[in-house]
Amino acid sequence: MTSDLPARVVRKLTWRILPFVMLLYFVSFLDRVNVGFAAISMNKAIGLTPAMFGLGGGIFFLGYFLFEVPSNLILNKVGARVWIARVMVTWGLVSAASAFVSGPHSFYALRFLLGVAEAGFFPGIILYLSQWFPARQRAMAAAAFMAAAPLSTAIGSPVSGALMELPPMLGLSNWQWLFLIEALPAIVLGFVVLRALTDSPEKAAWLAPEEKAWLIATLRDEHRERESQAGHTEGALRALRDPRVLVMALIYFGTSAGLYTLGLWAPLIIRQFGFSAFGTGMLNAIPSVLAVVGMIAWARHSDRASERTWHVVIPCVAAAAGLAFCGIAQTAAQVVLALVVVNVGISAAKAPLWAMPASFLSGAGAAAGIAMINSIGNLGGFVGPFAIGWLKSVTGGYAAGLYVVAASLGLSAVLTLAIARGGLRRHPQAAQ
Template sequence: MSAEVEKRTLRKVSMRIVPFVMLLYFVAFIDRVNIGFAALTMNKDLGFSPSVFGFGAGIFFFGYFLFEVPSNLILNKVGARIWIARVMITWGLISGAMAFVQGSTSFYVLRFLLGAAEAGFFPGIILYLSFWFPARQRAAMTAIFMAAAPLSTVLGSPVSGALLEMHGLMGLSGWQWMFIIEAIPALILGVVVLFYMTDRPEQAKWLKDDERNWLVGTMDAETAKKAGTASHSIWRGLADLRVIALAMVYFGTSAGLYTLGIWAPQIIKEFGLTSLQVGFLNAIPGVVAVIAMVLWARHSDRSGERTWHVVSACLLAAGGLVLAGFAGTVIAVLLALSLVNIGISSAKPPLWSMPTMFLSGSAAAAGIATINSIGNLGGFIGPAMIGWIKDLTGSFQGGLFFVAALLVLSAFLTLVLARSQRNTAKAEAAAAAAHR
């Protein structure tokens, strides 16, 4: 009977929560990286050099960094429903305001404010999923949620490319129409969140009594099991060396992800294609990545292995970036970008399953936000370095190699962290045996 209740409950929770948070992340990611498509015409209109554009695109993550931890702690206190609604409405307003950028200063200010507004969304959803799904299902659910990022590339790229063709309508440029139209879903969904989202399993009136009791009992049991070993305090979550190590691992994957999101359209554009053609071609790598990341996360959950699932994915992405640096045809570039997409997307779900293995409560909220905020600074370093090196050398190659090196470093740090964890576990086991 318990197995039947478990299956029924998890199916109902999955259907209620996962598609909705996927939709939210889909919209968030489009608003975060549509700057890459805007650049196809905006940079010329406003006279932005590659280094100015790279810095402005990346400064988003400074705002994100500064406000990420406080935002996630507020979410943990007031609940996901109110806080996610606040996040979405403010980022929608600022994203739409990007249409009225006049020069580099307003570009930098609005990108910074967009990062500050969106801070707390991604780690908030990761934390939210940990309230609803037992640990053994978490990587798979996280993967499905995170599939919204490559999906936003698949579906959003052709849309962004098409919106750029609206140039001149009502006196606005195509890139201005793109920012305005793509900001609207965030504003609408911010209101929907207030009526649809449920903060905790205890409040889920859409579950039957036996389903709700099973879920609350299961999640409470997991929390109790971690009580002896997991960190709970905010400061432990911030200062835990494992959190800092995971943040540095995430740094490399973020550099890779936002190199793709922000620069891939311009890399493809170099082959003399129209904005609409770039939009359709940029969607191809994302299709493969969505399938790969879900299968990879399921394999990680079934095997219970996290380390090598992160390491091998990071190395695949690094190899793809190196290939992209040498590619001389559109087909070769698309193949290389597909490898990068697969690697980056597949590394993240098993990586995000690691923090809640040793953190819970406020420590989990602080720790997850710390990993995301520090790690996402890679989203500044990667795109900014590519722009700077492109200005210096006239080529994307050096920048792509730089980001590939960051991903190799991420793979190495994951192995170091895993070895440290094993040594700690052995020492604790030996100490326990000695006291028997």
């Protein structure tokens, strides 16, 4: 084996896989949160109060929750190529249909169906990356993939803001064109996935024979090492009963509450200072650009230090402090500064967090466990936006809801310390 073989293989994996899955997640996240910009004129057009918008924005995650585990188990059986293609085409069609909602009930229904359609995408890609990247590079790979979320906000916010400046055309309002135009990439990319994704290293014709042999052997050796350790979980049912999976889901709950609070409400929070739709989009992009830099740097540090716990705890605490500050901010500059801290904190926590499950899950257990963590955790994406909308209707401001989401991130930090103290690899009964 040549000395540069491992680096050469990882470099090939990085350039062949990561840019494409980042593009897919970019489109996915855009279609989840563009409703925050559509709301600028949609809410009045179809009669949505802040509480109704918060409920509809978050109800996406109820459909997501119900179908996440089955979707990921199917992906584990049929392969990522076919299943991710199906997911993308379906959610693209539902997202386009959102242009024709006419009131609260149709808005709720389409958001729920969007969650059903997209279920399995994110945990499916996380599982897919764990089947390709060795453990030492896993947090970095996850960070590159998940950097697409803040990138989506950074690039998508000005685009969405510009679309919201469009005049009515062909009988459709600007918010309707927003949904239609931004749904098209998902449908197109769904068909591209069928040609671009390779299901497993064994099928990678783009790897040289010695590269393929090294990668397969390395991943197999890591799998055997995990199997030999106490507390390793492989079966799907065992993974769903593993208390570590539930604790990690609760940790992810707080980060999801923060992420989707930003995605759905940040444009409206900034807009209240009197900016145009395009100006709102430009300001909303600033925190996301900085979040990408912070996420990549923090994940690289986590991989080099081989440490995950404090790399989750510190950014969660920072994001909680940022949300609390946003609640008392009096100027647009203060709000943007607070959103920078929140964006960087939430984004930085995610990659080290998603590097943890692979240390005690594999096979069908990984498919089920990762999906369970994501499905329960993403209920935070329902609770956070709904709490903001409901408490705004009650109090007339955003502060109370922001404090609730900040508390959920503080709980994530505490639970991360608890699971580390109990031993991430410990046998489930011992952890209990």
